[in-house]
Amino acid sequence: MRHDSAACAARMNRLRAGFSEADALLILGAKNIRYLTGFTGGDGALMVGPDWLILLVDGRYVTQARAEVPGMEIFEFRNRVEGVAAVAGRRGVGSVGFESPLLSVEEYLRLKEALPEVKLRPLPKGFELFRAVKDDGEIDRIREAARISGEALAAVREMILPGVREEEIALELEYRMRRGGAEQVSFETIVAAGPDAALPHSTPGRREIADGDFVMIDYGAVCDGYHSDETCTYAVGHASDRQREVYRLVLEAHDRAIRAVRAGVSCGEIDRIARACLAEAGMAGYFSHGTGHGVGLDVHEAPRLASGREEILQAGMVVTVEPGVYLPGVWGIRIEDTVLVKQEGCEILTRTSKELAVIEH
Numbered sequence: 001m002r003h004d005s006a007a008c009a010a011r012m013n014r015l016r017a018g019f020s021e022a023d024a025l026l027i028l029g030a031k032n033i034r035y036l037t038g039f040t041g042g043d044g045a046l047m048v049g050p051d052w053l054i055l056l057v058d059g060r061y062v063t064q065a066r067a068e069v070p071g072m073e074i075f076e077f078r079n080r081v082e083g084v085a086a087v088a089g090r091r092g093v094g095s096v097g098f099e100s101p102l103l104s105v106e107e108y109l110r111l112k113e114a115l116p117e118v119k120l121r122p123l124p125k126g127f128e129l130f131r132a133v134k135d136d137g138e139i140d141r142i143r144e145a146a147r148i149s150g151e152a153l154a155a156v157r158e159m160i161l162p163g164v165r166e167e168e169i170a171l172e173l174e175y176r177m178r179r180g181g182a183e184q185v186s187f188e189t190i191v192a193a194g195p196d197a198a199l200p201h202s203t204p205g206r207r208e209i210a211d212g213d214f215v216m217i218d219y220g221a222v223c224d225g226y227h228s229d230e231t232c233t234y235a236v237g238h239a240s241d242r243q244r245e246v247y248r249l250v251l252e253a254h255d256r257a258i259r260a261v262r263a264g265v266s267c268g269e270i271d272r273i274a275r276a277c278l279a280e281a282g283m284a285g286y287f288s289h290g291t292g293h294g295v296g297l298d299v300h301e302a303p304r305l306a307s308g309r310e311e312i313l314q315a316g317m318v319v320t321v322e323p324g325v326y327l328p329g330v331w332g333i334r335i336e337d338t339v340l341v342k343q344e345g346c347e348i349l350t351r352t353s354k355e356l357a358v359i360e361h
C-alpha cells in the first residue's frame, strides 16, 4: 500500500476527538486497523489511548507490522483476548470502548473475566460511518479500480454470445482485471444468464448463454485496498418489447436516484426515489434489495441506501446506486454504478454506458 502517514494521523485525531468517552478504544476490524495505521494484515487489534497507540498482532504479522508501520509500538500475542487484557492492565485503563459487532460473545466474556474492574462499552452506532467520507487519495484509488474493471469488461464484452458459459466469461473478466492492474477482484464475479439473472446473487456456473437472454454482470476490482462495484445487464442477439420496457424502467429508476444524490439528502430518500419509480409501473415488488451501499476498503460498507435509513449523504462519500427487477424463473435486470457524492450532485466513477446494449452475433 502507498502508506499515507499524514492521512492516518488525521484519522487517528478524528477518532480520538469523536469517541473520547472511554479511556481506551479497542479497534478489531482489519479494515479499520488498516484505515487508521496502514497495517494491511488480516488479523489483530489496535488499542488507542489518549496519547498512546499499540498494535497487537500474533507472530505471523510481527515483521509485516514493523515494516508497514515503522515506529509504532507492537505487542505480540498468542491469543487476542489475552493480548488486549495485558495491554489494558499495563496501561491501567478503567474503561474500553470496543467494536461490538466484531467481538464474539465468547471473546467478550473472556475479556470481562480477565478485566473484572474495567468497564467494557460498545462503540456508539455512529462509528459505522467512520470511514464513509473519503479523502482524495481514497477517491483516486476507487476511481482507478473503476477504470481497470471497466476496461476489462469492455474487452470481454465480445465474448457474451450464445453457447458461451457464464463461468468462462467470469474467468476471463477476472483475468483481465488482474492483468490490468487490479490486486484482487472486489468479490466473486457474478455472470448470470437467462433465468439465473433473476437471482440477485447468482454464482456463475455452466449455464450456456442463449439467444434472447439477458446477461447480468456484477463485478469490480480492488486497487490499493479500495473497491469498485458495477453491474451491467446486456441483451444477447435481440430483446423483446417486454425486456426493453422493463430495462427502460430500471434505467429510469437508476437515473432518477443518481440525479437525487447530493450532500444533505438522506440515504432512505435515494432508496425511496428508486423504489417509487418502479412502483409507478407496478414493479416495486420485484426489487428485492436495498438501492445501494457505501464502497471503500470494503465493497459493502456504511452507509446503506435502504428503506428508512436516516443517515445523511455527505460530500466525499462513495456509494452505489443499483436498482433491479428480478422475475423469478424468467430473467432479471440490475443496473449499478458507484458514485462520488458532491456538494451539488454526484460524479459517476464506474464509466460503462448503461444504455441497453444488444450484443449482435
Ligand code: ZN
Pocket: 218, 219, 229, 230, 231, 336
Ligand atoms: Zn455490485
Ligand code: ZN
Pocket: 229, 230, 293, 320, 322, 336
Ligand atoms: Zn453493489
